[in-house]
Amino acid sequence: MTQGATRSQTPSGPQKKAGQAPALLLRDIDKAFDGKTALSGASFRLDWGEVHALVGENGAGKSTIMNVATGVYAPDHGEVIVDGRDVPLRSPVDAVAAGIGMVHQHFRLVGRFTVAENVALALGGIGRRIGIGKAAQLVKRKSAELGFALDPEARVERISVAEQQRAEIIKVLLLGAGIMILDEPTAVLTQQEAEALLSMARRLAQAGHAVVLITHKLQEVADHCDRITVMAQGRTVLDAAPMAQTSLAQVTRKAFGEVKEQEPVQPGTLGGELLRLENLRVRHGAVTLDGLNLSLRAGEILGIAGVGGNGQSELVACLNGLLRPLDGKIFLADEDLTAASPAKRRKAGLRVVPADRFDSALVRDMTLSENLALTGLESGRFGPWWGLSRRSMKRNAENSLKEFNVLGGGPETRASVLSGGNAQKVLLARELAAGTRVVVAHSPVRGLDLRSARAVLNLLVASARQGAACLLISEDLDEILRMCGSAAVLNRGRLSPPLSGADLNPARLGELMVGHA
Amino acid sequence: MLDGTLLIRRQAVPGWLGASCYAGGLCFGLGLSAILLVSMGISLENLYQEFVVQTFLTSQGLGQTVTATVPLILVGLGMSLAMRVRFWNIGIEGQLWCGAMAATWISIHDVGPEPLRLLLMMLAAMAAGAAWIGIGLALKLFWSVSEVISTLLLGSIAFFWVQHMLFGAWRDTVTGFATSPSFDPAERLVLLGWEQVHSGIWIALAAVVVCTWLTGVSRFGLLAKAIGANPRAARATGLPVIAAVSLFVLGSGALCGLAGAVIAAGTEYRLSQSIGAGYLFSGIVIAFLARANPLAVLAVAFVLGGITTAGGVLKVFYGISEAVVLLVQGLVLLSVLAAQLFADYRLTERKSG
Numbered sequence: 095m096t097q098g099a100t101r102s103q104t105p106s107g108p109q110k111k112a113g114q115a116p117a118l119l120l121r122d123i124d125k126a127f128d129g130k131t132a133l134s135g136a137s138f139r140l141d142w143g144e145v146h147a148l149v150g151e152n153g154a155g156k157s158t159i160m161n162v163a164t165g166v167y168a169p170d171h172g173e174v175i176v177d178g179r180d181v182p183l184r185s186p187v188d189a190v191a192a193g194i195g196m197v198h199q200h201f202r203l204v205g206r207f208t209v210a211e212n213v214a215l216a217l218g219g220i221g222r223r224i225g226i227g228k229a230a231q232l233v234k235r236k237s238a239e240l241g242f243a244l245d246p247e248a249r250v251e252r253i254s255v256a257e258q259q260r261a262e263i264i265k266v267l268l269l270g271a272g273i274m275i276l277d278e279p280t281a282v283l284t285q286q287e288a289e290a291l292l293s294m295a296r297r298l299a300q301a302g303h304a305v306v307l308i309t310h311k312l313q314e315v316a317d318h319c320d321r322i323t324v325m326a327q328g329r330t331v332l333d334a335a336p337m338a339q340t341s342l343a344q345v346t347r348k349a350f351g352e353v354k355e356q357e358p359v360q361p362g363t364l365g366g367e368l369l370r371l372e373n374l375r376v377r378h379g380a381v382t383l384d385g386l387n388l389s390l391r392a393g394e395i396l397g398i399a400g401v402g403g404n405g406q407s408e409l410v411a412c413l414n415g416l417l418r419p420l421d422g423k424i425f426l427a428d429e430d431l432t433a434a435s436p437a438k439r440r441k442a443g444l445r446v447v448p449a450d451r452f453d454s455a456l457v458r459d460m461t462l463s464e465n466l467a468l469t470g471l472e473s474g475r476f477g478p479w480w481g482l483s484r485r486s487m488k489r490n491a492e493n494s495l496k497e498f499n500v501l502g503g504g505p506e507t508r509a510s511v512l513s514g515g516n517a518q519k520v521l522l523a524r525e526l527a528a529g530t531r532v533v534v535a536h537s538p539v540r541g542l543d544l545r546s547a548r549a550v551l552n553l554l555v556a557s558a559r560q561g562a563a564c565l566l567i568s569e570d571l572d573e574i575l576r577m578c579g580s581a582a583v584l585n586r587g588r589l590s591p592p593l594s595g596a597d598l599n600p601a602r603l604g605e606l607m608v609g610h611a
Numbered sequence: 612m613l614d615g616t617l618l619i620r621r622q623a624v625p626g627w628l629g630a631s632c633y634a635g636g637l638c639f640g641l642g643l644s645a646i647l648l649v650s651m652g653i654s655l656e657n658l659y660q661e662f663v664v665q666t667f668l669t670s671q672g673l674g675q676t677v678t679a680t681v682p683l684i685l686v687g688l689g690m691s692l693a694m695r696v697r698f699w700n701i702g703i704e705g706q707l708w709c710g711a712m713a714a715t716w717i718s719i720h721d722v723g724p725e726p727l728r729l730l731l732m733m734l735a736a737m738a739a740g741a742a743w744i745g746i747g748l749a750l751k752l753f754w755s756v757s758e759v760i761s762t763l764l765l766g767s768i769a770f771f772w773v774q775h776m777l778f779g780a781w782r783d784t785v786t787g788f789a790t791s792p793s794f795d796p797a798e799r800l801v802l803l804g805w806e807q808v809h810s811g812i813w814i815a816l817a818a819v820v821v822c823t824w825l826t827g828v829s830r831f832g833l834l835a836k837a838i839g840a841n842p843r844a845a846r847a848t849g850l851p852v853i854a855a856v857s858l859f860v861l862g863s864g865a866l867c868g869l870a871g872a873v874i875a876a877g878t879e880y881r882l883s884q885s886i887g888a889g890y891l892f893s894g895i896v897i898a899f900l901a902r903a904n905p906l907a908v909l910a911v912a913f914v915l916g917g918i919t920t921a922g923g924v925l926k927v928f929y930g931i932s933e934a935v936v937l938l939v940q941g942l943v944l945l946s947v948l949a950a951q952l953f954a955d956y957r958l959t960e961r962k963s964g
Contacts, residue, residue, distance in 0.1 A: 127619065414847055437849035446847070454847040459840040468837055468848055471830055479830045 115178030117142045117273050117304035118163060118194070123172035125158055132158040133169070134328045140273065145295050145305045146334070147315040150325035150349050151543030156308050159325070160275050164196045165189035176273075190220055195271025199278050201262045205251035209233055209261045212250060216265050236264045240294055255403060256287040263294075274298060275306040280314060281569075284401050285604045292318040312342050324348045359555050359577050365392030367427075368563040369444075369532045374422035378408045383587045386422070388565075390532065395554065395564040396592065397574035397581030399603050402537075405587040406567050407449070410536045413565075414446040415439050426532060440469065443531030447521055447538055455521050456509050463491035463505035466524050494523040499549065515546025522550060526557050533557055536567045551577060571600050583607055619957040629954045636950025640943035647938070653929055661924050666917040674806025678878060680916030684815040685870035686890045687897030687908040688822050693744075693863035694903045695826060695835045696856045697842065702747060702762025703867045703894040705769035707887045709743040710736035710868025711875045712773060715791050715882040718798045719781060725797045732798060733814070733872050740868015741861040743769060748860045752853060766891065777884060791882040800877040811873040818866060822905035825862070835859055867894070889937065893919075896940045900947055915940060 118140040125133040133155045140146050150156045161167045162174065165183035174183055176192045183189050203212050210230035217224055224232075230246035237244040237260065244260050245253075253261070259279065266274060276295065280288035292314060295305045299320075307319060315322055316337065324332035324345055331348045332340070369390040376383040383405045390396050400406065411417040413424065415436040424431045426442050434442070448454045456465050467476050467487040476490070477483035491505035498519045503512050512520065518538065526533065535554060539547035551573070558564045567584075568574055574581050580594035583606035590606045648658055665672040686703050693700040700706075714732035717723070723731045747765060750756035777789040785792065800809040826832040834855040838845045845852050867890075874886045893915055901907035922936030 415849075416847060435849065436847060437851065440849040448847065453841075454843045457837050457841040457844050460836060464833060464836070467833070468845075468850060471833065471850075477830070480824075481828055482830055482833060 114142060116140060116175070117177055119173070119175040120159060120163060121173045121175070123159060123162055123174075124170045125162060125167060126170055131328055133162070135330075136172075136325065136328060137330045137333060138163070138323055139334045140304045140306060141321075142272075142304050143299055143302055144320040145299045145307060145318060147319035147322040147337070148306055148308045148325070149310075149312070149315060149322060149345060151545070154325040154349070154543075155328040156325055157277070158328075160196065160277070160306070160308065163189070163273075164194055164275065187220060190269050190271070193270055193272040194275070195266035195269055195273065196275040197259065197262050197266055197277065197279060199281065201258050203250045203258060203262060203265075206249065208247050208249050209244060209253075209264075210246035212261065213246075213265050213268055216269055220269060232268055233261075233264055236267060240264070240297065242290070242294075255282045255401075256284075256291075259283070259291070272302075273304045273306070275308070277308045278310065279307070280309065280311065282402060284607055285571075285600075288314070312345060315345070316342055359395070362393045362559045364394050365561060368392050369565070370423075370425040372423040372425070374412065374424065375420045376405075376408050376412050376417060377420055378411070378417055383408055383412070383419075386589045388582070388589065390563040390565055392531075392561050392563050393558055394580075395558050395566055395578050397578035398565065398567040398584050398589070399571060399574050399581050400569065400584035400607055402569055404584050406536060406584060408587075409584070410446060410448055410534060410567065413439075413444065413534050414448070437472070443529050445525040445530050445533050447518075447525055447533065447535040449536040449540060451514075451517055451521050452509075456517060458510035459508060461491075461506050461508055462495065462500075462503055462512075462520055463487045465509050465520060466491045466494050469524055470527070494527075495520070498523040498553065513546075515542040515550070518542060518546065518550050519553070522553050526553060526562075530557060530562050532563045532565070534565045534567070537569065538566070539570075539573065540568075571603055574603070575600065621955060621957055624954050632950045632954040633947060635953075636947035637943060639950065640946030641939075643946065644939040644942050647942075648925075648931075648935070651931060651935075653925070653931070657929075662917070662921045665924065666920045671806060672920065674808050675920045676913070676917045677812065678807045678809070678916075679919045680913050681809075681811045681815045681877065682870040682874050682890065683893055683897060683912035683916055683919075684909060685818060685866050685873065686894035687901060687912045688818055688905055689740075689863045689866035689870070690894040690898035691901065691903040691905065691908055692822065692825075692859045692866065694898050695839050696859045697839050698748070698751070698856065698860045698863070699759045700744065700747075700762055700860070700863050700867075700894075701759050701891065702744060702766040702769075704887045704891045705762065705766030706740035706743045706864045706867035707871035707874075707890055708766075708769040708773050709739040710871030711882050711886060712769075712776065712871075713739035713868065714872035714875050715776075715781065715794075718794045718876075719791065721795075725795075728795075728797050729800070729876065732876060733869060736868040736872030737865035738868070740864040740866070740871070742864070743868070744860055744864025748857060752856075770887070773882065773887075774884060777882065781882065783881070789884060793881045794876060798876060799880055800873065807878060809877040811877040814869065814873060816909075818869070819905050819909050822862075822908075826903075826905060831855055831858060892937055893940065896944045899944055 116139050118138070120136070120138040123133050123136045136155055136159050138159055148156050148160070158167065162169050165186045165188050168184065174181060176194065181188070181192050183192065204215065207215065210226050210233055213233055214224055214226050214229040217229070233244060233246040242260060244257060244264065250258055250261060259282070263274070279291055283291060295307065296318065299305050307314070309315060319337050321334050321336050322332060322340055322345060323330060323334050326349060332345065367389055369388070371386050371388040374383060374386040386409070398406070408417060412419055415434060419432065422432070426444055429442055431439050431442060431444065452458055464487065467490060470476060470490070476487050488505045495505070500516050500519045500523070502516050509517060509520065533554065538554065539550050542550060554564055554566065555577070566574065566577055575598065580592040581598055581603065582592040583590040583603055585607055593602060645658060649655060666676050667673055686707065689703060689706070690700055713735040717728065717732045717735050722728070743765060744762065747758045747761040750761045751758045777791065781791045783790050783792045800811045802809050803812070826835065834850055837850060838852055838855055842852065870890065871887065875882055879886055897908055897911045897915060901911045918939055919936055922933055925931040925935060926933045
């Protein structure tokens with residue numbers, strides 16, 4: 095539709111000015127999934143030339159309404175009006191044709207292809223077949239316009255996450271997107287990279303594009319957005335309010351209910367050393383952990399900051415016993431666990447809460463009572479080997495679900511039905527059960543809304559108060575600063591010495607996170 | 612018209628819906644098979660006679676069906692056990708051949724005292740089946756070799772081994788045919804006095820009981836469920852994955868080996884080149900249709916036993932290839948699997964505006 099005109103313009107935007115028909119207008123949208131309401135009378139209005147924040151808890155309907163806008167879901171009811179025209183979006187291809195593009199949290203790029211090849215592939219998908227050379231030219235021109243360098247010949251799997259994101263943005267622009275939806279774009283970036291991205295969003299808006307920024311980070315909203323829409327429970331509770339007249343406190347109240355800023359956690363009393371890593375070296379794929387040393391005491395919450403992909407997952411897998419270190423030692427108290435199996439580590443009191451809770455911790459297709467019983471089978475708590483006691487499994491689940499305040503399911507509910515926050519509580523209920531001495535939590539609140547996040551972090555604090563040692567691996571500096579008395583930074587497989595006291599501040603951590611150690 | 616409809620994935624599938632979709636698929640598959648057979652020149656009347664009356668409603672027919680069902684139960688259970696831990700045992704026939712060979716070896720060499728001979732034959736068959744699948748299991752555990760490939764190829768190897776024995780050391784010197792010498796009376800499963808039905812039926816029923824206990828009551832059942840649904844989580848959680856997988860997979864091989872011995876000692880009374888044919892396909896069909904549930908295996912195996920019996924009759928009296936049995940099995944399986952779509956998804960009209 096508008097794509098031909100859009101693309102040929104220089105610098106890069108559709109020639110739209112504020113005051114014309116809105117870029118995107120979603121009106122009175124209902125959407126239910128098999129009876130479960132996701133959107134109910136939701137609306138969204140986006141104008142040309144603005145950066146528009148979309149804020150809300152997980153499950154508030156942000157993703158659903160943007161999926162309606164991009165043709166992924168058909169609304170049960172309601173209108174989608176793009177640039178003043180009623181456009182039936184029957185598929186993502188229709189949305190692309192209408193000039194709507196989305197940069198997802200997980201990029202839609204083929205890792206083994208170069209940037210130019212990815213662009214050519216995407217353009218081919220909408221019927222515009224061009225050669226790789228031509229695609230490379232387009233990428234070069236577009237990246238110059240946007241003010242950064244991106245090698246069109248680079249293989250996507252070889253470049254950094256920030257560069258992959260740029261490749262994705264360029265691809266979406268070249269597909270003719272006048273409307274650009276960015277889904278939590280800064281979640282994977284360092285502070286500096288995030289700043290660069292947000293100013294690029296601003297430049298796009300100035301060039302006449304309309305940009306939607308879905309985010310959890312309210313500071314970004316305050317600093318970089320023109321207007322804000324807040325969603326809660328499938329409804330639009332704050333509709334395109336100008337940022338200048340909106341306070342963050344107001345936004346927080348609308349989006350998350352009454353939530354007070356959380357105080358930093360007061361450190362408890364520290365006991366003796368519980369976990370010690372000595373010169374740990376791990377190699378896995380392209381990642382190498384190089385000589386990690388670490389000491390963790392009872393009652394301590396030690397943070398490991400750093401941008402994902404710098405060895406975090408490998409460290410977790412190594413602590414869990416899924417990845418053998420090349421060299422070095424892992425001690426729990428004085429027990430050498432370097433070569434121990436996951437089961438033996440668990441017995442020794444080492445518990446891991448991995449980042450991908452549904453991939454490597456919980457079993458979607460089993461009930462909560464089964465999931466909660468899995469780790470206790472061997473102890474005989476749930477009956478002898480020849481006869482499981484479903485009754486005691488159920489009782490155990492009832493107690494755990496109550497104690498950890500899990501909502502949205504009972505013992506016989508399948509885990510897949512739970513929301514992220516409740517699933518995480520189930521996992522913690524299992525992992526923080528009796529006998530926990532060391533807890534390794536990897537991004538334990540990623541993807542959770544504020545309320546669940548707080549509940550989960552409080553559970554970790556409580557377990558530290560009871561004498562467990564806790565290793566908190568996270569990309570979120572606020573979380574680290576609030577939770578941890580000291581923190582180290584993992585960057586390119588190397589762990590910095592722990593910072594504490596006045597040294598433990600965002601600037602210092604940020605420096606270590608991007609430094610070329 | 613389809614343009615105006617949407618598929619909506621259901622959050623939870625109600626039991627009645629799953630059951631009726633299953634039944635619907637079953638009827639559709641059987642109906643399609645009936646149309647096919649009618650088009651091949653068998654009248655509906657005869658079809659009814661052969662597939663219903665002569666296989667299930669007459670004493671003689673029922674006896675034949677039950678006899679055919681016994682090994683089907685065993686291979687169906689075998690496939691089911693492996694499926695539970697996501698191990699694709701495509702070597703059912705290989706394990707079956709090895710089981711039959713082990714039993715024959717005991718018979719030919721008169722191993723052990725005569726009263727215990729039959730028991731020894733069965734135990735040896737189970738051990739042989741387990742050992743044969745054990746090769747595929749070890750290749751998978753230690754070198755991540757796909758079990759689909761390894762068990763399939765081991766199946767062929769086992770068959771060539773059978774041929775090697777039958778055309779060589781074990782050839783029946785009395786008849787000169789490429790079969791083993793016939794088993795002594797003490798080496799045969801006892802006839803129960805109703806058609807050809809033999810005591811192997813008790814073995815099969817016992818296997819159903821053991822498998823029901825293993826998958827539904829014992830601790831290993833829950834372990835297998837976790838491993839089947841999310842092996843990564845099972846490993847990360849420290850569950851005894853290797854032990855549980857080995858137990859189920861070796862059990863699978865043992866049951867298939869046992870099936871071989873039951874056929875040899877129960878109906879053929881010798882090892883021949885034809886006793887194992889078709890069991891791989893049937894085992895897969897049974898396990899899928901029964902959703903790896905041991906009690907359901909019993910029911911499905913019985914129905915397939917009937918189809919097998921009728922298929923034999925069609926071949927003799929109507930000149931229709933026995934492959935038609937495989938065709939019917941395949942049609943029914945595909946229909947039931949396809950009907951699953953209607954349980955998992957809901958069709959709705961796309962509303963606009």
